[in-house]
Each structure stands twice: as structure tokens, then as C-alpha cells.
Amino acid sequence: MKVVLQNLTKTFPNRNKKLPDVTAVNDFTFEIPDGQLIGLLGPSGCGKSTTLNLICGLEKPTSGKIFFGEDDVTDLPPENRGVGLVFQNYALYPHMTVRQNIMFPLQNFKGKDKLPKEEMLRRVEEAARLVQIEQLLDRKPSEMSGGQQQRVAIARALVKMPRVLLLDEPLSNLDARLRLQTREEIRRIQRNTGITTIFVTHDQEEAMSISDLIVVMKDGIIQQIDKPQNVYDDPRNLFVAKFLGTPPINVYKGQVRSGWLWLGEDKVLHVSGVEDQELWVGVRPEGYIPREDGPLHCALKAVEVMGRDTSVVISHAAAVSDPLRAIISSELAPGPEAREIRFALKPNKVYLFDLDEQRLPFTAE
Ligand SMILES: Nc1ncnc2c1ncn2[C@@H]1O[C@H](COP(=O)(O)OP(=O)(O)OP(=O)(O)O)[C@@H](O)[C@H]1O
Numbered sequence: 536m537k538v539v540l541q542n543l544t545k546t547f548p549n550r551n552k553k554l555p556d557v558t559a560v561n562d563f564t565f566e567i568p569d570g571q572l573i574g575l576l577g578p579s580g581c582g583k584s585t586t587l588n589l590i591c592g593l594e595k596p597t598s599g600k601i602f603f604g605e606d607d608v609t610d611l612p613p614e615n616r617g618v619g620l621v622f623q624n625y626a627l628y629p630h631m632t633v634r635q636n637i638m639f640p641l642q643n644f645k646g647k648d649k650l651p652k653e654e655m656l657r658r659v660e661e662a663a664r665l666v667q668i669e670q671l672l673d674r675k676p677s678e679m680s681g682g683q684q685q686r687v688a689i690a691r692a693l694v695k696m697p698r699v700l701l702l703d704e705p706l707s708n709l710d711a712r713l714r715l716q717t718r719e720e721i722r723r724i725q726r727n728t729g730i731t732t733i734f735v736t737h738d739q740e741e742a743m744s745i746s747d748l749i750v751v752m753k754d755g756i757i758q759q760i761d762k763p764q765n766v767y768d769d770p771r772n773l774f775v776a777k778f779l780g781t782p783p784i785n786v787y788k789g790q791v792r793s794g795w796l797w798l799g800e801d802k803v804l805h806v807s808g809v810e811d812q813e814l815w816v817g818v819r820p821e822g823y824i825p826r827e828d829g830p831l832h833c834a835l836k837a838v839e840v841m842g843r844d845t846s847v848v849i850s851h852a853a854a855v856s857d858p859l860r861a862i863i864s865s866e867l868a869p870g871p872e873a874r875e876i877r878f879a880l881k882p883n884k885v886y887l888f889d890l891d892e893q894r895l896p897f898t899a900e
Pocket residue numbers: 547548557558559577578579580581582583584585586623737
């Protein structure tokens with residue numbers, strides 16, 4: 536089932552009348568292809584949960600439309616939309632067993648949709664098998680680990696066989712290892728069922744690893760919709776470039792003068808297709824090549840060997856981000872006594888942005 540958002544907008548009035556209204560979702564237009572897993576990614580307060588609440592019908596849009604396939608569901612109540620939802624703070628009913636928790640949504644089916652008891656039990660077992668908790672069906676939530684409870688919440692969302700599955704930070708309460716394991720499970724379940732899924736997270740690595748497409752948001756505005764690798768390799772603006780990547784991209788204030796990119800006193804790269812101007816320059820940590828005659832002169836602050844690679848912490852007069860970090864091959868790492876290090880830059884790891892933070896394309900020569 537594809538999901539289409541058309542000029543979707545949600546404005547919340549401010550309680551303090553002197554302050555402007557909050558536009559949590561600002562003119563979203565995009566199509567989520569059938570059977571794909573979309574990651575909604577952005578910092579806290581950027582409108583991720585509001586977007587999900589609009590799609591499932593818990594919030595009414597201020598303007599705009601939502602379609603599931605060809606159906607306009609904008610005015611449909613949540614229970615008629617066929618969505619499964621796992622909330623940011625998933626809550627299981629503590630007095631019910633796992634089986635009863637998962638069965639609960641099915642018991643709410645009314646009229647012709649009502650299911651016989653055996654069919655309900657069969658579906659519960661199927662959903663439990665999908666998330667691998669079939670041996671826990673008789674337990675109460677308090678008798679399970681956080682990760683197991685999480686899977687019960689997912690099973691409860693799946694049991695209705697939803698047309699669309701919405702997951703709002705479903706891994707936020709789990710420790711690092713369980714997070715990794717559960718996100719792989721979500722990916723597996725999503726592939727097996729083929730349910731169009733929207734996965735909300737503020738964790739870029741999580742979004743990168745799990746999504747077919749990533750929607751990057753900031754202040755209720757879509758910044759970029761792209762495949763995970765493209766969002767990283769081809770960011771549309773400085774915000775996206777800074778939001779994706781660990782360690783983060785290094786940012787400098789630079790200039791282009793007569794076809795050369797300058798960082799402070801260093802003439803680092805021949806660039807064509809960019810007019811003379813001041814600009815923001817982003818360099819990914821993996822974009823530095825240590826070289827004795829390299830044009831970029833940096834002070835060396837620390838060397839952290841990480842096995843195959845070495846992370847060098849450096850500083851530079853034109854840098855805006857502090858610290859700067861380069862990831863280089865350990866074979867090329869400077870000795871402990873070095874105070875200075877020089878680099879050449881890999882042109883495809885260098886990004887230019889105008890002072891409005893929009894990407895400027897260039898060709899390096
Ligand atoms: N019911 C409401 N009334 C007024 N403002 C609201 C309401 N719900 C959300 N907001 C505001 O809308 C903006 C978006 O909120 P939303 O919950 O969608 O963010 P989010 O991206 O899910 O953040 P988080 O990562 O912290 O969960 C925020 O500025 C928030 O304060």
C-alpha cells in the first residue's frame with residue numbers, strides 16, 4: 536500500500552498568545568512507495584511524531600491530504616485506516632498476559648469484521664512467531680525484559696494485519712546491543728510481511744541501517760528525501776551534511792578566489808563552476824590524505840588508534856567545528872611526537888555550501 540502526503544500541514548496554536556503558532560509539519564508532499572521502509576529522521580521537536588499522528592489519524596491536519604493507495608483517508612477515523620502503531624512510549628496492559636495484550640486490538644473489531652475466537656488465537660500466535668516471543672505468551676509484561684516487551688508491542692501492531700505500520704522511536708528504551716538486534720528484527724519482519732512501514736528516529740545511524748528511503752526533517756520542513764547512501768554522499772544542504780555521519784563532517788569558513796578553494800592561508804583545491812565568494816566548506820573525516828607536501832596545514836592535538844584506522848584530532852584557523860577529526864589509515868598515522876600534520880583533500884569528500892547553507896556543486900580539477 537503506497538502512502539501519499541499532499542501539502543500536509545499541521546499548526547498548533549501557541550498557549551502564549553504573544554508567541555507565533557507552531558507549524559509542526561509544514562507543507563509535506565511526498566510518496567512512500569508500496570512495501571518500503573521509510574526512516575523519518577530529525578532532531579527532537581522537528582515534527583516526526585506529529586507526522587505519524589497525522590498519518591494514523593490521531594491528529595487532524597490543518598490543511599492538505601493523505602492517501603493510502605488511491606483512497607483519500609484524510610477524514611477517516613483512526614480505527615478505519617488499517618494502521619498498526621507502536622508509540623514512542625509503548626504501553627502494554629500490565630494486568631494482561633502477552634497473549635491478551637496482542638489479542639486486544641482484534642477484540643475491538645465490530646460487526647462484520649468480528650473474528651471467531653479460534654481465528655483470533657491463530658493470528659496472535661502468528662504475530663508472536665514473527666517477533667519470536669511465542670514461548671512468552673502466558674507471561675505478564677512485568678515478567679519480561681524491555682526488548683521482549685518491545686516485541687510484544689510490535690506484535691500487537693502487526694496482529695491486525697495493518698495496511699501501514701507506524702513505529703515511533705520503537706527502540707528508544709533498549710540498551711545498545713538489544714537496539715541493534717531489534718532493529719534488524721524489525722527489518723526482517725518488514726521484509727517478510729511487505730507492509731509499508733514508517734520508522735521514526737532521531738538516530739542517524741539507525742535510520743541509515745534500516746531504511747529504504749530517509750526523510751530528513753528540521754523545524755517541520757523536509758530537508759531531503761533520498762536513499763541512505765545518497766543522503767550521506769550528496770547532502771542538499773549543510774544541515775543534512777552535519778546531521779548524517781559519525782564522526783560528524785568537519786566544517787570550515789572558506790573562500791573561492793579565481794577557481795581556488797582557500798581555507799584560511801591554505802590553497803587547498805582547484806574548483807571550477809563556483810563564483811568567487813565566502814562559503815561554508817564541509818570535509819568528511821575520511822576525506823583527508825596525510826601527505827608531507829599536502830596543502831592543508833593543521834595542528835595535531837591527539838592521535839587515537841582504533842585498529843585498522845586512526846582518528847586524528849586536529850585544529851585549523853578557518854575551522855568552525857571544534858574539534859576537527861580525520862580518519863586515516865593507521866599505516867599513515869603520525870608519530871606521538873608530531874605537532875603538525877599536512878593533508879591533501881579527497882575532492883569527492885569536500886562539500887561547498889553558500890552562506891544560506893545550500894549546496895554549491897563544483898568540479899575539482
Ligand atoms: N498538542 C500540541 N500542542 C502544541 N504544540 C505541539 C503539540 N504537539 C506537538 N507540538 C509541537 O510541535 C513540534 C513538533 O513536535 P513532535 O512531537 O512532532 O516532535 P518530534 O520530532 O516527534 O520530537 P521528539 O524527537 O522529541 O519526539 C514541537 O515544537 C512541539 O512542541
